[in-house]
Amino acid sequence: MSLFVTLGRSVALALLLATTPVLAAIEPNDAQRQVSVEVAESLRYGHYADVSLDDGWSQRAFSRYLDILDGQRAYLLDRDVAAFSDLATGMDEALLDGELARPFALYQRYQERTESRLEWLLARLDEGLDFSFDSNQRLELQREDAPWAGQQATLDALWMKRLKNAALTLAINDQDAAQVENTLRQRYEGQLSRLRQTNQEDVFGLFMAAVTGSIDPHSEYLSPRQGESFDIQMRLSLEGIGALLQADGEYVKVSSLVPGGPAERAGDLQPADRIIGVGQEGEAIINVVGMRLDDVVDMIRGPKGSVVRLEVVPAQAVDMTRSRVIEITRDTVELEDQAAQGEVIEIERDDGTHRLGVITIPAFYVDFDAWQAGEEDYRSTTRDVAKEVERLQAEGIEGIVLDLRNNGGGALQEANTLIGLFIDRGPTVQVRDARGRISLYGDTESGTLYDGPLAVLVNRLSASASEIFAGAIQDYGRGLVIGTDTFGKGTVQTLNELSHGEIKLTRAKFYRISGESTQHRGVEPDIRFPSLIDPEMIGESSLDNALPWDTVRKVQYRTYGEPRQYLATLRSRHQERAEQQPNFHYLEQQSALSRKLREQHTSVSLNREQRQREVQAQEAEQLALENERRRALGLAPLEEWEDEPRSAEDGDQEPIDRAQIREAAQILLDYRQLETPLHYAERN
CATH class of the missing domain: 2.30.42.10 (PDZ domain)
Structure with missing residues (x-):
């Protein structure tokens, strides 16, 4: 009997080994070794920053590689990391010489640990889950700075909590026990299947992401597959x-x-x-x-x-x-979808009705094919905005708000020519290359299309060319910048072919004519609006290894006004209106609440009743704010929170997005009256 049992266990083990795929070693190929050397040369001699591939860089790249593989410290053990500690000073040699065996071996160790963990999770599902959810345990959500676990048992305990949390999340979303088990089984089996399909190109891409990402967030290696997708996106x-x-x-x-x-x-x-x-x-x-x-x-x-x-x-x-x-x-994005559009907003005050123009500019675009073909009537941001300005002026507007919210940039030439509509010749932006050489771009045509009161409305998603435009308007004193800090994307990338794939490389940096960089900090508004976009989640400053803000020498330029002398009065008047404006009051309160919740929400309870109480308490605060806003606007209150602010679809005639436009117009009207009181008095 004893022999039978022993044989039975051996047969069972043999069957298990036969049905579990043996993890084949993933080795680098000659093409990848060659590309590694090419990338090293590109970084050393082509990147904007002074890149030294030395031991100091190796430490940063090694840490970056570990973060990419196991950023939550949930798979690898401290002895795994220690076994590859030579890479802390050897990533430079691996890259420079194309000796990729050790980085690939580290990935192999990570994959072994991950595959084992997924099999462990599936085994726990086979044993059956405890759906009582009555423990007092909590799961920490952010483990980026946690130490590497010393024992497998430590990670077992962490993953048991993660498994309970995943099950509890599904159960709260009204899945029964069978559905929860099925969902989790599909999740882990899917992850395991995809993991076992990992190939050498995938591993090389992860290594390259650590290499380039340790220098700046916008330089990256593109495999042939990724390069094809990038080309498709660039063609829109x-x-x-x-x-x-x-x-x-x-x-x-x-x-x-x-x-x-x-x-x-x-x-x-x-x-x-x-x-x-x-x-x-x-x-x-x-x-x-x-x-x-x-x-x-x-x-x-x-x-x-x-x-x-x-x-x-x-x-x-x-x-x-x-x-x-x-x-x-799904649909394609056409040039027409990004075209600038203008409208007139009417503002009622004691002295009558005032009309102000608003031009929304979604992107800085140009029909390159038509332009290069020499067609006279090609489409571009500048041309479309010029038509809208002329139309609005014909309708008797007293000022223009340019809405650049959510404008992620586009053609640099369009930012330059658009600025030229509002100034009479002059520099617009400085571009500094890796050698420290500065090129000056600007408007060379004399005259302006519009010289009246001007404001630029921006938010955290206004980036690149939008920041160049807003910064120039601010530096020239040509108008007010209103909204929130912009994205902070102040670098220039080029795409270069390699023997296998391509490299997108940061080659230059933008600077305002005042000498300040738009990088990292973005453009700071003159009048600040509250924002629901968390700058720690979106924006250049939220990205690892973003290049720093700095300055170069300012250039000579004339100013057109001094908006700063009126800012104290403008801010005071804006604040008075904001306190009486339900949407602005909501934005300020919701922004403060979101910050508080983010700071508090570092762990979750694995007790179902406690979890629901915590979520309900947080949602009750958000619901109270939303209903306060709705009551002030004469809208019916909501019965429960649905995770996002309401819009005009439910009867709100002035949703939050629209309220910002109207308040920007109010601020611009204040500025017009302060800047030209004599002209204003004569007009009335």
């Missing part, structure tokens, strides 16, 4: 939803929306939202937590006219249990 012919995505731990986060794209037009997806599931029309949603970013992008991409279903956790949600499903019809 990508058929998808028009959203830029980035990895955020095990989640995929929306970093921005393409102006005029399907997602922006639908209005349901917002920056900093996390996508946790993707499905096609009529099909089940597939959980994408832990999935590679490029795989998620491929699932979202599809033919024009088809529908993709996304399970999304809104950025303002206080808990991952508050997901919702949205549908977006």
Whole structure:
């Protein structure tokens, strides 16, 4: 009998080994070794920063590689990291000489640990889950700075909490025990299947991400597959939803929306939202937590006219249990979708009705093909804005607000020529290259199209060319900048071919004519509006290893006015209105509440009743703020919080977005009256 039992166990073990794929070693190939050397040369001699591939850089790159592989310290043990400590001073040699065996071996160790962990999770599901959820345990959410675990038992305890949390999250979302088990099994089996499909190109891409990401967030290696996707995006012919995505731990986060794209037009997806599931029309949603970013992008991409279903956790949600499903019809982004559009806003005051123009500029665009072909009537931002300015002037407006919110930039030449509509010749931006040489760009045409009161409305998603424009208007004293700090993208990248793939390399930096960089800090507004966008989640300062803010010598330029002398009065008047304006009061209160919740929300309870009490308490605060706003606007209060502010769809005739435009127009009217009191008195 004893022999039978021994043989039985041996047979069982043999069967287990036969059905469990043996993890084959992933080795670098000659093409990747060659590209490694080419990337090293590109970084040393082509990058804007003074890149030294030495031991100091090796330490940063090694840490970056570990963060990419296991940023939450959930798979590797301290002895695993110690076994590869030679890379802390050897990443430079690995890159320079194309000796990639050790970086690949570290990935192999990570993959072994991850595969083992996923099998462990599936085994726990086989044993059955405890759905009582009555413990007093809490799960820490942020483990970036946690020490590496010394024992496997420590990670077992962490993962048991993670498993309980995943099950509790699904249970709170009304899944029964069988559905929870099925969902989790599909999740972990899917992750395991994708992990076992990892190839040498995937591993090389992770290593390259550590190499380039240790220097700045915008330099990156693009594999042939990624390079093809990048080319499609640059041609604006990508058929998808028009959203830029980035990895955020095990989640995929929306970093921005393409102006005029399907997602922006639908209005349901917002920056900093996390996508946790993707499905096609009529099909089940597939959980994408832990999935590679490029795989998620491929699932979202599809033919024009088809529908993709996304399970999304809104950025303002206080808990991952508050997901919702949205549908977006895929489409292409056309030039017409990004065209500038103008309108007239009427403001009632004691002295009568005032008319101010607003021109919304979603992007800095130009029809390059038509321009290069010599066509006289080609489309561009400057040309479209000029037409709107002339039309608004003909309608008797007293000032113009240029709305650059959510404008992520575009053609630099358009930023320069657009500034030229509002100044009479002069420099617009300085560009400094890696050798320290500064090129000066500017408006060379004499005369202005419009010299009246001007304001520029910006937010955290105003980037690159938008920041150049806003900074120049501010430096020239040509108008007011209103809103929030801008994104802070003040660097220039070029795309260069390699023997295998391409490298996007930061080659230069933008500087305002005042000498200040737009990098990292962005443009600070003269009049500040509250924002619901968390600068720690969105913006250049939120990105690892972003190049710093600095200055160069200012250039000579004339000023057109001195808005700063009126700022104290303008801010005081704005604040008086904001306190009486329900939408602005809501923004200020909601912004403060969001900061408080982010600071408090560092762990979650694994006790169902406690978890629900915490979520309900947080949502009660948000609901109270929203209903305070609604009552002030004469709207019916909501019965429960639904994770996002209401819009005009439910009867709100002046939603928050619109309120900012109207208040910017109010501020501009104040400025006009303060700057030209004599002219204003004569007109009336």
